[in-house]
Amino acid sequence: MRRGIAFGFLCLLGFDVMGQLSFKGAALAALPMSPDTAWILRVLAEPVLYLAFLGYLGAFVTWMSLLKHAPIGPAFAASHLEVVAVMPLAALLFHEAIGWPQIVGAAAILAGILCLALEDSESESGI
Numbered sequence: 001m002r003r004g005i006a007f008g009f010l011c012l013l014g015f016d017v018m019g020q021l022s023f024k025g026a027a028l029a030a031l032p033m034s035p036d037t038a039w040i041l042r043v044l045a046e047p048v049l050y051l052a053f054l055g056y057l058g059a060f061v062t063w064m065s066l067l068k069h070a071p072i073g074p075a076f077a078a079s080h081l082e083v084v085a086v087m088p089l090a091a092l093l094f095h096e097a098i099g100w101p102q103i104v105g106a107a108a109i110l111a112g113i114l115c116l117a118l119e120d121s122e123s124e125s126g127i
Helices: 002-029 037-044 047-069 072-078 081-094 100-125
Strands: none
Touching (some): 002 072, 002 081, 047 072
16 A cells, blocks of 8 residues: 555656646747737647646646545645755756755755654554
């Protein structure tokens, strides 16, 4: 059961990262933004936009499936791993800057997930 939940979280992470990076790619490809039909058609013509929709749909279905089997506290915290995973990939793909606030935020997310995972494992073992 634990392996299935871990695999589910890896799938969730993959779908979330795919959705976020694809959406950013589509937004950048559609620049400059303008409130007209030509811009809307340009956005809709971006193939990476549909990859973003697929990522969001996959993440939704995976999340709903995980909620049936995973404890909600650690599951909710682990769902925020996408923020940590997207950050270095966005730096590589889109040349976004990573500063101390982002590093501290990522460390806080990881620490929170670790604390919840440890709490969950202690409650299962009866400690």
